[in-house]
Amino acid sequence: DEDIPHQTLKPVNGTLTVCDTGNYPPLVYISAGEKVNGFDIDMVERFAEYLNMDLNIVTMGYDAVGPYIISGKADMSACLLAITPDREENMLFGDPIQTNFACLIVKSESGEANTGLIAWLKDGVQNNLLKESRWKLIVSGINVTLTISVTALLLGTLLGCLICLLLTRKTKWAKIPVYIYNAIIRGLPVVVLLMVFYYIVFGKSGVSPVIVAIAAFSLVEGAGIGSNLKGAIDTVDTVQIEAARSIGFTAFGAFKRVTLPQAIKVALPGYLNGFVELVKGTAIVGYIAIQDLSRAGDIIRSRTYDAYFPILFVALVYLAITSIMVWVFKLIIRRVAK
16 A cells, blocks of 8 residues: 555546456456456556556456457456466566465365255356346346347348359459458358457457457358358249340349349348357357356356356357247248248
8 A cells, every 4th residue: 555555636647458357256356237346456456546547457268368468458467377488478477466376176075965956046046146136247248249149140241242242243353352251251260260350450459349249250141141142042043034034124123023032032041040150159259358148157157166057047048049039030031931
């Protein structure tokens, strides 16, 4: 307290961005109100006051802390990082503020007997969801997951239509960029593409990680939707198109009245499957400091040390979301098929 006193002046020296894992209580943890608390946070708050700076705390998975600092997205980290020679080549470490000892934890054979499934569920709900209103983390995670998924689907649909349009052109030069684009998107794992976008393409731009995730998943969806729609168009018999042209339809009119309705019917099942895979695929966005549904489960598990309930509950939520989406899309498919 004597070395770093509390400051009462309005911060004038910019913003200090600090990254942390958010899941090592009591050093750092995220409360139900999504506020980051703990000893690490108390320390960096005092440090920011001492520098007369605003404080911006970003939480992420442990593996993302190093890249986040090295890429310049954060000024520092106060989380539990072991100091190794390899890490010292890329990051500047301060003096250690604590020394920790590893220990092995095993289940006691003399522990309480299994009280049954109902009791386990009751305790799981109480400790993982109701206590400290941790269910709010799940709700917030669902909102982020659906925001990324739905927005990426809409943008990916627009991009996919453009790709399909280029693929249907007779000139080869219009197709070459699409072939290259599809090769890159299909050749890269989504998690690698996501991290390339976040740490390299949008490196020091300050763009929100949610926007980066939407952009990356939109590109992936665009490639799939474009190819799916092109394949559906190719299934339409050319005789029908020629017949429409022979009775006075323009090329666009024939496409609108004959080709497109049939192509949509063929493409819709693939479109549905693509969206389901998109929702499940967003589970990796925790790599770029986004607190989605899967990350919310990780945060709860780090607080309760419950090995099963948070994972199973998050899995059930994903299953519920995708099942509802499948049901909605099937209703749409039946309507279109009439």
